[in-house]
Amino acid sequence: MAEEKKNESPGFPPLDFETLITEYSTTAMAYLGGMPDPETQEPIFNLQLAKRMIDTIDLLKEKTKGNLSTPESNFLENTLYSLKMTYVHAVQNSASPGSGKEDDESETADESDPANEAETTDEAKATDDSETNTEDSSES
Secondary structure (H helix, E strand, O other): OHHHHHHOOOOOOOOOHHHHHHHHHHHHHHHEEEEEOOOOOOEEEOHHHHHHHHHHHHHHHHHOOOOOOHHHHHHHHHHHHHHHHHHHHHHHHHHOOOOOOOHHHOOOOOOOOHHHHHHHHHHHHHHHHHHHHHHHHHHO
16 A cells, blocks of 8 residues: 555556546547647647557557456547547548648548548448348349
8 A cells, every 4th residue: 555655646646547548548639639739839730640549549448358347448438439530530621621731740541540440340241241131132
């Protein structure tokens, strides 16, 4: 117990799973324009670094599956959903003409984007289902 108190610094929240996820998600949001650069006061837009942070949180979700409490799991799911939706909007805005974002800091949506993974999986499943239905009807 005394060792726990030594590890906690004054002014910092307790170190737990939700704090870790909050720190990663705050970093991702900063790269999505959620915080100004301290020197220029301009929003920071770096979609590659934002995606990297979102992928890191997704990796933690995968590796901790079955080991989280219900509140921790819900917090993780909600945080990832919010980040992925914000990322999709940022990608769409960076792709639109006159968005004001530089091309070298943006990337277009592709199959490796976190927000597109579910969509790609759904499309593949729909294709598999339709092929199965076609095979079933031709056997009759």
